[in-house]
Amino acid sequence: MTEIVYLNGQFKPAKEATLSIYDRSVLFGEGVYEVVPIYNGKPLALDLHYQRLVISLKTIFIQPVFDLKTWHELILQLLQHNDYQHKNCLLYTQITRGSTFSRSHKIPHDLQPTVILFIQPFVPPDPLQNVICFKVVTLADKRWQRCFIKATSLLGNILSIEEAKAQQADDAILIRNGLVTESNISNVFIVKNNIISTPIANELILNGIARQLTIALAHQQQITCHERDIKENELYEADEIWLTSSSKEIAPAIELNNQPVGTGRPGPLWCKFIKLFEVYKNQLLAKSYAN
Ligand SMILES: Cc1ncc(COP(=O)(O)O)c(C=O)c1O
Known part of the structure; x- marks a missing residue:
């Protein structure tokens, strides 16, 4: 073809x-x-x-x-x-x-x-058959300060992924002034004591659509989800870390700087949430294309 x-x-x-x-x-x-x-x-x-x-x-x-x-x-x-x-x-x-x-x-x-x-x-993720887990490292966010623009000039992100790859990781969680911003190709969520948190969508991150859907679904399901500043050390104490993007949907990061995140396996809230997300996604598609 x-x-x-x-x-x-x-x-x-x-x-x-x-x-x-x-x-x-x-x-x-x-x-x-x-x-x-x-x-x-x-x-x-x-x-x-x-x-x-x-x-x-x-x-x-x-x-x-x-x-x-x-x-x-x-x-x-x-x-x-x-x-x-x-x-x-x-x-x-x-x-x-x-x-x-x-x-x-x-x-x-x-x-x-x-x-x-x-x-x-595109083969959509199918977490019931095969969970795709990510290994990440933390790196300084050296990109510009207008990351909310989905700009084609992605040199900062590309070089940072290369740096992560050199450390045998799939991607990096970026840190600016001690705070988590996002990854090079995804937004970041952490879970601690069943509470989900994600950085505020300010000028320093891309306001991901998968991020927006994840927040909306958490609210719909009355699962606490805060948009707030997340300090770097909260990553190390998190029970779960999730990466979201339109192509990976919601994926678990199971290793951070060569240490396991939580148990080192996809966490229980992720396992529950991903099933809810599948239903939510299908509902959104059915609603948008009802006729
Ligand atoms: C830097 C960055 N942050 C977040 C995302 C996630 O955005 P979306 O959920 O709209 O795919 C992407 C996706 O490409 C990205 O490049």
């Missing part, structure tokens, strides 16, 4: 979808993106992804190029072109400033943004 992608108004084979070397995403990494999990052809929480996309775009002074309905229609067309209407995949959407013939740090405000959509195969 030829992989069909969307670029600036056209669906075309991936090999034919090319960008100008002057695109400001090539020169400056000047763009934003979203990754949306699609289950059986249905995007999960597309409205929340759209809200975040608009925040990212407006913060870097790009006007939203489509509304939620148009985005959804484009996604459905893309799925159809790839014969993915009833499959799982990850939708990648990127919007860049656009291209111009002069390279200047000053933002040209009159450019036509570049819009890219493509899909990638």
Whole structure:
């Protein structure tokens, strides 16, 4: 099957979808993106992804190029072109400033943004069959201070994952001024005495959609979940640590700096919560696509 992608108004084979070397995403990494999990052809929480996309775009002074309905229609067309209407995949959407013939740090405000959509195969986590556990280390958060923008310029995250890999870990939990921010590709939750806590969604973290769904589900189930500052040493005392993202959903981190987290196995609250999450996810999908 030829992989069909969307670029600036056209669906075309991936090999034919090319960008100008002057695109400001090539020169400056000047763009934003979203990754949306699609289950059986249905995007999960597309409205929340759209809200975040608009925040990212407006913060870097790009006007939203489509509304939620148009985005959804484009996604459905893309799925159809790839014969993915009833499959799982990850939708990648990127919007860049656009291209111009002069390279200047000053933002040209009159450019036509570049819009890219493509899909990638996705096997959703199936914790009842196979739990994917993570090993993490703590590292200093050396990224910039506007991590709430889902920016394509991810050099800080990439180099930090490399540093974690050098320590035989999958990822790092990042620490800024003694406080937990997030991981390089996920949000962080800790559990202590059956109370869930996660860092506040300020400018220093990406307000993950899986994070938002986890908090909403905890509230719905009347499981205490606090959004608050988390000190680094609370990680070492936690009964459980969870990592959340759209592709990993909610995953247990079982090792921190080569020491077991809690018992070193997925914790009891995670085991309970992940089953609730499966139901919640299916309810959200059914509600969003009722007709
Ligand atoms: C730095 C960072 N934090 C958190 C997340 C989780 O966000 P989401 O739940 O929207 O996938 C991601 C996902 O890519 C990320 O890159």
